[in-house]
Amino acid sequence: MHELSIATAIIERAGELARADGTDAVAAVTVRVGELSGVVPEALDFAFEVARAGTALADAKLVVESVPAHAWCEPCAEEFAVGMPPFFWCPGCDRPSTALRSGRELEITDIQPE
Numbered sequence: 001m002h003e004l005s006i007a008t009a010i011i012e013r014a015g016e017l018a019r020a021d022g023t024d025a026v027a028a029v030t031v032r033v034g035e036l037s038g039v040v041p042e043a044l045d046f047a048f049e050v051a052r053a054g055t056a057l058a059d060a061k062l063v064v065e066s067v068p069a070h071a072w073c074e075p076c077a078e079e080f081a082v083g084m085p086p087f088f089w090c091p092g093c094d095r096p097s098t099a100l101r102s103g104r105e106l107e108i109t110d111i112q113p114e
Contacts, residue, residue, distance in 0.1 A: 003039060006106070007047035007062075014111050015056045024056045025114035030063040034105035036086060041066060059114070069103025 014029045033039050041064045048062040069082035073090035079101055080091055088097045 003043040003047040004051060006039060007044060007051040010048065010062075010108060011051055011055055011057050013108060014060070017108070017111050018056065018113060021111075021113065023113040026057045026060045026111055027114045028061040028063055028110075028112040029057065029108060030065060030110035030112075032065045032067050032105045032107050032109050034067040034103040035069040035084060036082070036100070036103040037106045039106060063110075065109070067102050067105045070101045071097040072099040072101050073097045074099065 010029060010031060014026055015024075018024060018026050033041055033044065045062055045064060052058055052060060069084075069086060070079050071082050071088050071090075072079050073092060073095065074097075075095055076090055076092040078090070078092050080097075082088060082100070082103060089095070090097055
């Protein structure tokens, strides 16, 4: 389960950011997880629960914001949902798209101190 290594990295980075803001105690960490990131939000949540024990984030909550995958169609100048499994074919002009606008995110967006 690669979510455990991701959860560990989130905990380490969130701890660093919290210390840089002058606190050790963190109440919540918010992360954005793209639909095509390869991360299963439920598995990440479970891994976070396991990995946070004994750290400065031992009581922290993980808040996962899911980001849907969207592609851009240059000929139509339209953005469209890619879905899962991903389908990069424009529903407007029936052409393939190579420009992914969102859906691969995996980032910390907020840390709430206690």
